Amino acid sequence: MPTAIAVTSADLVLPPTDPQTPTAAVLQAPGTQSLDEALASMNTLLERHGHVVALYPASIPAAHERRMHAVRSVMETDRIALLKIDLPPLGIAVLARQLRQLSVCDFSAGVVASAARLLSHYVYAGALLSSVAKLDRIPVSLKSHAKSWMPGSQFAVLANPRPQLVKLGGEDTLAGPEFATQLAFARGQHASDWVSETLAPGWQVQRAQEVDLPAASPAWWGTTKLVEFAAFLPEISVLYQLVSSVRREQCHWCGIQLIGDRCGFCSAPVAPSENHPHAAGVLHRGSP
Template sequence: MTGADLVLPPTDRQTPSAAVLQPPGSQSLDVALAETNILLERHGHLVALYPSSLPPAHEHRLHAVRSVLETDRIALLKLDLPPLGIAVLARQLRQLSVCDFSAGVVASAARLLSHYVYAGALLNSVTKLDRIPVSLKSHAKSWMPGTQFAVLANPEPQLIRVGGEEKLAGPEFGTQLAIAAGQLSPSAAAWVTDTLAPAWQVQGTQEVELPSASPGWWGTPKMVEFAAFLPDVSVLYQLVSSVRIEQCHWCGVQLIGDRCGFCSAPVAPVEGHAVAALSRGST
């Protein structure tokens, strides 16, 4: 992970913790290389999740470390999820890392599992929200005292005014809800626990620390971030194992889905389909 506040407490004794890959201002390149090399020697592979909002210098450091070490055992997964969504996804991958999946399958499972993370926030203003489509009407309502908005960023963007008739679309499967409070008052933030959680029929709530990147991601510190997720490792295991495992034609690791988590190469087309396509092109 790229921040200690993205490493959520484990859900059980088997879930391992995660290493934090520091930004350039916190450690030299030599120290970063040494620490990463130790991680590779100890665990064999490294799957690093980081948000698309990560400062460019930090992202460049991640790629520099992988390049200097000249290794194909580091997967750098850049995600568009909000910070708390990335944190719960990272914990799910930590849960899967102790199962009998290869590192390649764990890395490529991030894209699959992200579709089952319902990540959003309760905001008192959307005037600086630029990651979700916001209508002019909603912008205007942001200036009205007491107006609150519920925003869903993943899996499908949605924005509603709290107290209106529209409801925030939720998961149709059993989840738990991670909640991270910003600078909203407890009474204003109660909507998440008193209204959203029952409407989504979550099986439990968990209060966690607000990631430091969340105010910037959502455009305001006056917010409550939330993320509904699949908590049971047996369900995660069944979900991942139900997908066909392929072998990357470029770097050789196992993967699920349509793209390798380590080298980003797309899955090679099925031989029969490729031949048929060539035949059509020659006629």
């Protein structure tokens, strides 16, 4: 059975890319599930899949994060990876779906878990906002704060991989990916078609798909008047090639296989001299 991928809310489970892409489990918040129920659910996942890789937002309520760590501690298992991801909600949903795709490949659970850090660098996550007055996730200049109070102002914001903020109508544009992507976007209380009609063609995305807005997105972006978006690598062949291009190591602490500079299950770092980055030239504009 493939490694189980888990998230912390049902709205982070995007539709599968193909019939082979499995769904994700949802690790419920303490207010909706008792500890005993959480333990039973996790035990079922481990029995069915062997390992669980759980992604959760860095902005998640502290009680929910404590619950997940409590479950892993009580079960005294090293087969649960808890990955705190500092991406906007839609970016996390996209990343979780990529791990779901990889989970059915011939990668070990440790490689799937540590692939999250690698793949997050290739997710271009941002939003179209009507105001940045309450945006505190990325740097916002005083000038931009002042402009956000002007009627009709709109801002294009990129949170990952490099923060950027531009006011629509000016000469600046958001720096997009230099490789082939698809785009997922989700509307809040904003009627603009800028993301699908201007950003997507400008970034030369292969396909733009509208999805439901995650419930945590308005709080993350500081406004309900938004259109969130995330450009991502859609093809399993490209994801497989990217992950395969990184040298695999054995974690010196827990012994599981990994890629990159840190174990996804125990968080132990790999010595810098042992770490090998992905091969150059794996991605380029026009990749399948």
